[in-house]
Amino acid sequence: MLLANAARYLAKLGKGVVALDFDFEAPGLHYKFGAGEYHIALGGAVPYLLATAEGTAFPPPFDDHMISVPVPEGRGWLRLLPAGPAPHQTYWAALKELGDRLRLTDLSGRGFMALLDLQARIEDELKPDYLLIDARTGVTELGGLATSVLADTVVCMLAPNQESLDGTLTVVEALKSTPRLANQRPIRVVPILSRTAGKLSSEGRFAAGIMKLLSFGGRPDLFVLPHDDDIGTFGDEEKASDSSPLYEAYIELFHGLFPAAE
Amino acid sequence: MDTDTLNTLVTGAIWRAEELESRSIPSTSAWAEVSSLEEDLAKAHPVTEGQGRIARRGAVRAALKSGNYTRAYALADGYLAEANVPESFKIELRTILEEYTQAMASRFQYASKHYSVREAQGWARRLSENGAFNLAA
Numbered sequence: 001m002l003l004a005n006a007a008r009y010l011a012k013l014g015k016g017v018v019a020l021d022f023d024f025e026a027p028g029l030h031y032k033f034g035a036g037e038y039h040i041a042l043g044g045a046v047p048y049l050l051a052t053a054e055g056t057a058f059p060p061p062f063d064d065h066m067i068s069v070p071v072p073e074g075r076g077w078l079r080l081l082p083a084g085p086a087p088h089q090t091y092w093a094a095l096k097e098l099g100d101r102l103r104l105t106d107l108s109g110r111g112f113m114a115l116l117d118l119q120a121r122i123e124d125e126l127k128p129d130y131l132l133i134d135a136r137t138g139v140t141e142l143g144g145l146a147t148s149v150l151a152d153t154v155v156c157m158l159a160p161n162q163e164s165l166d167g168t169l170t171v172v173e174a175l176k177s178t179p180r181l182a183n184q185r186p187i188r189v190v191p192i193l194s195r196t197a198g199k200l201s202s203e204g205r206f207a208a209g210i211m212k213l214l215s216f217g218g219r220p221d222l223f224v225l226p227h228d229d230d231i232g233t234f235g236d237e238e239k240a241s242d243s244s245p246l247y248e249a250y251i252e253l254f255h256g257l258f259p260a261a262e
Numbered sequence: 263m264d265t266d267t268l269n270t271l272v273t274g275a276i277w278r279a280e281e282l283e284s285r286s287i288p289s290t291s292a293w294a295e296v297s298s299l300e301e302d303l304a305k306a307h308p309v310t311e312g313q314g315r316i317a318r319r320g321a322v323r324a325a326l327k328s329g330n331y332t333r334a335y336a337l338a339d340g341y342l343a344e345a346n347v348p349e350s351f352k353i354e355l356r357t358i359l360e361e362y363t364q365a366m367a368s369r370f371q372y373a374s375k376h377y378s379v380r381e382a383q384g385w386a387r388r389l390s391e392n393g394a395f396n397l398a399a
Contacts, residue, residue: 055366055368055370056369057368057369057371103332104386104389105332105386105389106332107331107332107335107383107386107387107390108332108334108362108363108366108383109363109366109379109380109381109384109385109386110331110382111386112383112386113370113373113374113377113379113382114370116370116377116382117370117373118372119373120372120373120375120376120377121372123376124375139394139395139397140394141389141393141394143394144389144394144395145385148395170397171395174396174397177396178396181377181381181385182377182378182381183376183377
């Protein structure tokens, strides 16, 4: 949801945005953009990567795989590359085939090149101001690649419990020590505590973990997205009211995440 | 299996793979068979013998043609690490892999403008050895 909101926020500010769903095992970003019932013949990242897994001089047109998302009141544009037509069976069949054909541990580097090719093509042809990638929660090969190789900034969402914090610390520590490709800047990590209810303790193991997490992010304070009891549903989207603490927290977060956007 | 039988089998396997390839029929499994037979021949002949070097080259080339790049690179790594490997043969093996790398760069035209295949290979090796996020290192 954070990614969908960020994409809309940036597009309304006049920016060009591409949102990419790399959460292949739990694909759902298209629902957040109100495209949950798009036709199953439409492609997505998985069908695109299947078509380009070996490399090709003639990759399929992006229009066959992307959705243009309307931006009301906005001056920018927003295009979505969904994972694919999930939850239809054709998506899972394509994902299985992709797993057989595109191995990131392939020592030839072909799997990495296929993913880097997609990212580079988006940059070269669409020239978005922002490419937002929804990556898989947890420790997966694709999640590792999306956050350590494809990203300039990694936004880590964590829940207010020790399990989530310990897991996030492990991944962030690993990310910060991961080497980058030759022409990449050091990675920026932004931790966000979500679904909080009530004040967080400033003492104890959890508080110490938060301090450690902040030291990796280079910010003195933590972004917090509070739990919103009043959140409702509207079509495929969840919406917070303009006056809710959650809405205000989102705005503060986006100011911090995208300082150059305004 | 004796080397005469292996030579007969590999000759037949190469012919079959090339025939399939020339008719645009999927040939990856045929090349995998060639690579396996060449690997067996390589075990039967030391790298200091001409036949041993031919078998090693064949095993790597056929693995690449079969699409099993990880096997090709693993075979090459093993052959390069053998004792008494002639320097000229090391260059030959590296050239085979380099040609493949260049061909791949041309197939991934967008990525190649920004990144080198060697970088991607380094990442693949790290991922293979250390797991996601290097957590298994």
